[in-house]
Amino acid sequence: MIIQNPLSDPLSDVLALSGLRAACSVRLQAGGDWALRFQPIELKFNVVRRGACWLRVRDRPARRLRAGDCFVVSRTPFILSSTADMQAINASEVFAESGSSAIYGVGNDVELLGGSVSLSSPGAADLLEWLPPVIIIEASASGASSFAWLLDELDREWQSAQAGAYAMCNDLLRLIFVHALRHHIVTADLAELAWLGGLREPAIANVMRAVHSAPAHSWKLAEMAAIACMSRSGFAALFKTRVGQTPVEYATRWRMQVAASRLCNGVDTVATVADSLGYLSDAAFGVAFKRVHGQSPGQYRRHHCSRNL
Template sequence: MIIQSPVSDPLSDILSLAGLRAACSVRLQAGGKWALRFRPIELKFNVVRRGECWLCLPDQPPRRLQAGDCFVVSRTPFVLASAPELEAVNASEVFGPSGASASFGVGDEVELLGGSVSLVSPGASDLLALLPPAIVIRAESGGASSFAWLLDELDREWQSALAGAYTMCNDLLRLIFVHALRHHISTADVADLAWLAGLREPAVANVMRAIHNAPDKSWKLAEMADIAGLSRSSFAALFKARVGQPPVEYATRWRMRVAAARLAAGTGSVATVAASLGYLSDAAFGVAFRRVHGKSPGQYRREVLQAERRD
């Protein structure tokens, strides 16, 4: 049997650097007139299992949610309510210390299931910056049923206290997040996708995969244009239009993000990390790293280790 290494996938690469950690799984039943305000830690996933309600975010029109609809909110306070004009109560006052489940209002005609996730690595902020404040996946879309099933499994694992349950929760949240990102990539306007828009353009996506597959390579514009099957000028214009950065800059920034992840892992010296990424001198590596991250590789590693000790 021949086992081949999978082709590099830029989205999977970014997710592997972000790090996902389960924060909680919650269930809400509500009825009558009600409104609750939530403040997500990082990301909050939800599915409306029964009934309907409104999702309200700052500076956005309210969105009506029905049974089967799913949504993801990123670092943005939001309100769930029976009507958008109602005054909201802080959800923390309703869920109490355990935070696992709550009932609010009169009756239980509405039920929601949710899970929260924190992104624990230094590269997490770059990933969150790609997301809109909220992604709504309607019940009639192809991805909603898988999303809802995963949240059901998350709830069962979180409540089970079985061996390996926390690891299962982390893996389920990773799958939920991937489903949400795929939906966003396939349905959003290109202008709203930042560099994710490159994954919808075959010529650009091919080059992105090549860059991610060889972070130790000092990429040249001509090499990337050949992979795309375009002239250098046409490729450079297309790549920047879709990704928001010139192709050589994107390759350099990815190289430095990989460098940051390896430094944070603490498994090798700065010189070892530099050599693993194709740098012939520590000085050249340091200049490139400082230009992207604003600090030297050694300082970056020290700050990450200090933060881990504090946590």
């Protein structure tokens, strides 16, 4: 059997460089009057498996969540509660002794499954910056069947006590997060999406795929416009509107994100990375790298990559 490599996918490329991984999986059962405050370091994912509760995120109206609803919160404190205005205690106090499973309040009116999704690479900063404080996917939303299947699998694995169940839960959480991100790309206002908005414009998406598939290529405006089948001026204006950067800026930034990832792999030298990305000299590579990252390649590796080596 011959398995062909899939076409380049900009979102998958960015996620791969971001070091996406599930930090933990948790279960919460609560009842009566209760309110818990969570403070995610990066991304917190939850799904309401049974019952209903309120979600409160700063500067946003309280939102009623029902069974099957999912949400992702990005680096923003939030409260889950039985009512929309109840004072909360820190969830860390409830989970301190119980670890990955906790019961709070009186009864078991509501049950949530979830966990923390970590983006371990320094390059994850861009993705986190582009995400809104909260993404909510209602059970009735388009594509909910995929969510339902993943959530059923997550629930079964959690309760199975089979070998590898915890690893399966973490992998399912990663998949659920990617589904949530795709839902956001399809449903959000274009103004909220930054570069992700380019994925909704076929001509722009084609160019982004080409750029991601050939980071070592020194992309010119004319050839990118040709891929989009547009004039240079029309393409440049549309790209800047959708992505927030000029086409050449985007191509250069992606090239340097790939460079940063390769610098952190602990194997390649600066010269090797420079050569792999089409630079004829280390000096030229260093200038381009510093323009994007604010540090020389060597400084970047010492300051950002040691934890990953």
